[in-house]
Each structure stands twice: as structure tokens, then as C-alpha cells.
Amino acid sequence: MTLAGTAAIRTSTAAPAVARVRRDPRLAIVAALYTAAQLILAAPGRSLAWDESIYFSQVDPRSPAAFFSAPRSRGVTLLGAPVAAFTSDPLVLRTFLAVLSGLALFGAFAVWHRIIGRGTSALAALLFAGLWVTVEYGSQMMPNLWVAFGAVAATGFFLRAVREGPRRGHLVGLAVAVGWPTLVRAPDGVWLALPLLAGVLVRAWRDWRIAAAIAAGLAAGMAEWIAEAYARFGGITERLADSDAIEGGLGFSWNVGNALRSADGPLLCRPCDVGYPAVSHIAWWPALPLLAVVGIVVAARAGRLAPALLPVLCAVSLSASYLFLIPYAAPRFLLPAYALLALPVAALLTAGARAVRTSPTPLRITAAVLAGALLAGHWYVQAQILHRQIGSARRNVGEYRALADALRRIGIRPPCLVAGDSQPIAYDAGCASSINSNLRSDASQASGPVVVRAAEHRAVAILVAPGGGAPSYAPGWQRRELTGSPLITGWSAYVPPKR
Template identity: 50%
Template sequence: MTPRAAARPAEGAQGRPGVRFPWLALVAAGFAVAQLALAAPHLGLGWDETVYLSQVDPRNPAAYFSAPRSRGISFLVAPIIAVTGSTPTTRIVLALLSAAALYATYRVWRPLLGPGRTALAALLFAGLWVTVLYGPQAMPNLWVALSAVAATGWFLRARPGASWAVLLGLGATVAAATLFRFSDGVWLAAPLLAACAMVPAWRRPAPALAVAGGLAAGSAQWIAEAYMRWGGVGARLHASSATEGGMGLHWAGGDAWRSLNGPLLCRPCTVPLTHPALTLWWLVLPVLALTACAVALCTGRPAETVLPVACAAALSVPYLVLIDYSAPRFFLPVYALLALPVATLATGMVRAVRPVPARAAVAGVLAVLLVAHLTVQYEVLQETAAGARATADRYRAVADALRGLGLRPPCLVTGSHSQPIGYYAGCASADVSGNNQNITEAALLRRAVTEPTAALAERRSPPPDYAHAWKAHRLRGTGYTAYLP
């Protein structure tokens, strides 16, 4: 494969002369509308969001920031949070930003696949319930996904003679993915660097330096923080592994499948599979991706298909074989990348059919399947959004009850779900054990003498050891008991 073949536009990419219909812009606009109508108005802040927002929120103390996290999403929302603490406003701004980012990242692929295939790929990704749900949320996974799509597209366009803008785009998008989630940035860069080493078309210093430079720039903050807080990269990786339950060989494919339609975090993943018929698309997806690769190899133009599949496979590794739990959002980068070869396969099938009436029939069948798929996604979105809303409402109700007991900032919340509840109450949070341990019992008791403190326990759980002598207050309608000294 020559460099020219690796990056030349797909057949029909230039389109017919005249005015083109802005399909990709229409998909992005629809994505914004779907978020604003179906997700943004109904969502309070989830646990992880309160951690990310608290890092840059001038109105609330910063929650403990554990070793596996990266600060990219906090940097993204910092200008919003500096202006307003309104959750609905934050949701609206993030919905519009994510829709604009969807357009910009898939737009990178238009010279490679053409406008129709690019728009269909964006639609396949934007139509997933998990994409719509996390578009307006302050969570990193969607932004890693969009960065990965753009980075892979820029890499394919970094042919000999490409402008500096292409190489800068490649480096910047790898840096963005790494800044949003350090580990995902490393897994994204690995197949790109491997392609530079193994494929003659890309065996040049420019794309390799762009990828390596982006990885270095995106990881600089994470590495600096590793030395400042944990004593080095190795120590932070060790702490990250402990937080994740011990990174190692664990087959989590079954967990991912069971959690596909919720819960939003399956840890431990002992729930039964809900709505098995609605998970068929997930089982078919790798088959379609591999079929697209086979077709591309047979036609002699594999670059635009094989590379996104390779990057998707790399990004799935930590969530399929290295942890023992799952969450639907983990696979957003995989879905975003696999949407590209699936769209290419679908449009190729239609174009290969002769005569024209038969082609129209095949296109009609595929359109019906797409509508059915989007309907399934809508049904799951309704259910999972309701669950997320109920969880956030519970956090807010507990925070309101704590204020009713006299907790006012500066204050401290500890115990069960202390981080999100503390954020809602405007209090600092602390834990003496678990993944978010950031204080000793002795230090906690000293703080409890000088500032209002509440230890939380769920209704059927005993109070923390240090709070046995504290006064119990049942927080009616929440399932929590608060213990105050």
C-alpha cells in the first residue's frame, strides 16, 4: 500500500458538482436536539461529575481526586463553572459543545470517506443511548471518543506533503484524548505508533513525532501530578490498579454485555442481563467491523477501515481483559471508531447492488433496520436516564436533610457516598477507607471538633466505627442515617 493509496478519498468522496446537502451538520444538530430534549433537562449531577466539577468550582471544596482520574474534563468545564453553578446551564452548554465536537471530529473524515459515509458514521454513534446520555455530562469518555475519531482521521491524512495543519491536528487530538483520560490516550497512541513502524506508507518521522508529541503533551499534567501526590508514575499506576480492584487478566466481556442497558456502573457486576433482545446490536457490531475489514482488504484499500478497527480494538483492551467490572460509557471510544467501518460497509453494500430498483430495496431494508436500532436506543435511554435522575435526586435529598440538621459550610461529610452528597451540601468530603481514602480516623475526629460534621450510613448498615457514640438522625425518604457528634 502506497502513501497515496492510504489517504486518497473514497470513491464518490468528491460528490457531484453543485450544492451538497449538509448531512453531517444535520446529524450534529439532531444530536444537540436529542440531548436537550431527552437527557439534559432531567439529569442531576452524578458521583463522578461532582468530583470533576469540584476541582474547579469556586463555590465548593474539592473532593478527593483518585489516582486513575485525569483532569481534562475539569479543564473543559472550568470556564462554565467559573460563571455559573447552575446544573441546567452546564448541561445545555455541554450539549451544544459535544454536538459541535461531533461535527468537527467526523468532519476530519469527509475527505477520506465522502460526505454520505461520514454523516452515516456520525449518526450511528450519535444515535446510541449512551452517547446521548453522556453528551451533556461532565464525564471524559465521550470526549476521548471524539478525540480518537479525529486523531485517527488526521493520521490517515498525514501523507507525504501534508500540511503542518494536519500534523498539528494529529498531535492536538492525541493530546486531547490523553488529557481527558491518560490510560485511553496511551492505548490510542499504541496502534498509531505501531502503524508508523510496520506499514511502509506511514514509516516516516512526521506522523510518529506528531503522535508521540501529542501523547507527551497530553500526559504532562498527569505525570507531574503523579510525582507531586504519589511520588512517581509507578506509584500512581500502582495506586490506580488498587483503585480499579487490581489490574490484571480478567475477562469483563460478560460484564460489559450485562451492563449494556444499565446499570450505569456495574461493580460488582452481578446483575442479570436486562432486555436481551435489545443487546443484539452489540453482538453484531464486531462481526460487521470484521466484515468491513475483509471487504476493504479484498478491494485493496484497507487503510480507512482497518486503522479505526485496530484503534478500537486497542481501546477496548483495558475494559475487556484488565478489570473485573464494567460501565456502558467505557466503550464510547470503541463505538465512535467502529461506526466508521460499519457506515462504509453499509453504503458499499447499497452501491454494489444492481439494478437500481434492487439497490433501492436494499437501501430501504437498511433504513428500516436503522430506524429499529434507533428506537431501541431511545427505549433504553428513557430507562437509564430515569435511573440516573433518581440517584441524583437521592443525593440532593440527603444534602437537603443535612442542611435541615444544621450543616452549613464550612462543613464535612464522611461515610457512604460522601463525595456527591458533600458536593450538593456545599461541604468538604472525606473517607477513612475505600477507594477514596484521604484522611485518618484521628484526623477526622479532630476536624469534627472544629467544624460541623456528619457521618452517613445507608439504612441497613451500621455507623462507621468512629461514629458509634454520635447521635443518629434518620433522614426520612432517603434510605440514609446521619450521625452527628
């Protein structure tokens, strides 16, 4: 086949999709606005945060790989690999991820066009993209948002497979949409697959090909995690045990209160000893599942139960471990649930708008105006929270950069190691941290002898926060005050005595 013929086939294949977007560009507009919000608000001026520096260091050839602990999954590192091949610039990485997450938002919710309609799927995407935490993490190299996109696509492909028949495209899409969340967050992939596999047991949906697609996606996503469990941790049981220890003990834990406390930040609530936020900041949080339940009732009465119920069941499954099995919280943990619950809520709002158009009674008009006002207020509050969180994050990364610069000024340059509470600081300085790929311990236990031995052949500094004491495992090391920015007042580093 000639190049011209190949190009013609590709053009003819892509043309219908482009035409559909042109006819109804609402979802594309939502995705574009989502990307623009990240590029304007969330991406500029931010170096890598703690977890991001761990993930990115795995693929960045210019930096030592940080210790990769048992609970983490390697799929997240793939998000940064295309950028790491060329540069370590955080702005380039954030720009790339902002564009990629916008495309993922479009692709995930586009799967639902033929199930709930183009307008409703665009509204669902807008409801999800309008949350501060969705904008905050769109340009970050973290797993939960990407689980959310996969979960939305997986439930959509499942419903299309049982409604339209198990066509090859539906089955491949379902397998990929289950496999990707599993690759970036292995436990979440399992929690997503469980309700989908249970759905195949429903008599009207019973089809071995659909079950096989789910199982294939789950197996493909888990393959790397299982291989690494044997290669680095001694087996699956040992890796799970390590994960349990790092997570603080997995078991029943009423974590709903902690999740509510962190609904508007902090980004990690561990220990979660903050107070409850203002009611105006968290009213949306209990309202979302309540509206989803109302959406199920309305959809059932209209004979459209499955498109409303399945996303809710998957949301419950994906949020269960974060609400009942761990003792701490972070706003990003529930992103997959928020994305899935946005689907029945959008369908409910669309049904309400349709009812007002067809029969505009005073009561319905009043309800529509009230709903519109509440939605506008909700987005205003989300913008306020986002502004506050971005400011806080920039102060944190500003501190990281200032500490890295201060370490360079006292002679800590590659090849080097920074010990203490140091991971993102070490990354910014181009050093290994005391949590590195050769150690199975965290910084609180960190192998003092290893740090001391490292000083024999490379520059080493033990970072100490304001008020901290001298490291007991390095007697005779010299204290150097770190200067250069008001952000690091009181910080110091201990370095070996000059020989």
C-alpha cells in the same frame, strides 16, 4: 494591519468552510440533532453524579475540592472550568457540554470527509450519536466520550497525513487529536497512540514527521499526569500502583461478559452480578464488530483497506484494557471503540446503498429494506434504553438532592464535612466529603479520627444508609433521622453531641 483587514482575512478563511457546510449540511444536521436530543432528553433535571461532582469540584470555587484519585486525569476538569468560573448550576453545565459535544462530533467526523466522503462520515456520526450511551454522556463531565472524539479525529488526521502528505495542518491536528484523549484519560491516550505509531512502521506510511506528531501529542497530554504523579503520589510507579489498587487489581480478566451485561445499563457494573439483557437490547453490541469486519473485507476488495482497517485496529487497542484487564464494566468505557467502528460500518452501508442504486436487483432491494428495518428497530430500542436510564439517573440525583436538603435541615452547612458514602451529597450540600484533597483513603477506610477532629471546628455528619449501623469511630454521637422526601426513607446521620 487594521481591524478591518484582519476581519476580512478571517471572513475569507471561514467562508469556504461555511460554503461547504451549506452545500452538504448532513453532518451539521446530525450534530444539531445530537445536541437537541441531549437538551431535550438527557440534560434537564439532573444534578451532578458521583464522578462528575469529583471532577467539577476541582474547578468550582464555591465547593471544597473532592479527593482526586490516582486513576483520574485532570483534563476532564477543563470541560467544566468555563462554567465553574461563573456558576455551579448543573443545567448550565449540561447545556454547555451538550453544545460542546455536538461541535466535537461535527469536528471529529468532518476530518473524514476527504477520506470516505461527506455522506459516509455523516452516516458514521449518526450511527455513533444514535447510541443511547452517546446521548447519555454528551452532557456529562466524564472522559470516555471525549476520548472517542479525539480517537476519530486522530485516525482521520493520520490517514490524511499519509495520503495527502504531512502538511502542517494535518500534523498539528494529529498531535492535538492524540494529546486531548491523553489529557482526559491518560491510559486511553497510550492505547490510542500505539496502533498509530505502529502504522508509521508500514513502508508506504513511513515518515518521521508523522511519528513525531503522535509522540508530541502523547507527551503533551501525559505531562500533567506525570507531574502530578511525582507531586502527589511519589512517582509514576507509585501512581500506577495506587491505580491498580483502586481498580481492583489490573491483570488479565475476561471482562467481555461483564461488558455485554452492562451494554444497556447499569451505568457502573461493579460487581457485575446482573443478568444478561434482552436479546433485542444487546443484539447491536456483537453486530457492530462483525459488521466492521465485513466492512474491512468489502473495503479491501475495493482497494480502500486503510480507511476501514485503521479505525478497527485503534478500536481494538482502546477496548483491550476494558475487556481484558479490569474486572468490572460500564457502558461508557467502550465509547471510543463504538465511534471508531461506526466508520467502517457506515462505509459498508454506503457501499450497499450504492450497489442498490446502480444495479437494483430484487435480492439487493430486499437486503436494503431489511437493513433499513433493522436500523430503525435498533434506534427504537436505543431510545427505549435511554428513556429508562434517564429515569434511573434522575431518581438517583433526586435522592442526592433530598439528602443534601435534609442535612441542611439538621444544621449541616458550610463549612462542613459529610462522611460515609457521601461524595455527590456532600457536593450538593456545599460540604467537603470524607474523600477530600487532603486524604489518600476512600470512604470505606475513611480515617475516623480525621472526621472526629474535623468536628472540633466545623459541622460534621456521618451519613448512614438504610439498615446501616452506628459508626464505631464516633461513640456517643447522636443519630438524627433524615426526612423531607420519600426518596430518603431510612437514611440517617450521626452528629457530634451538643456541647
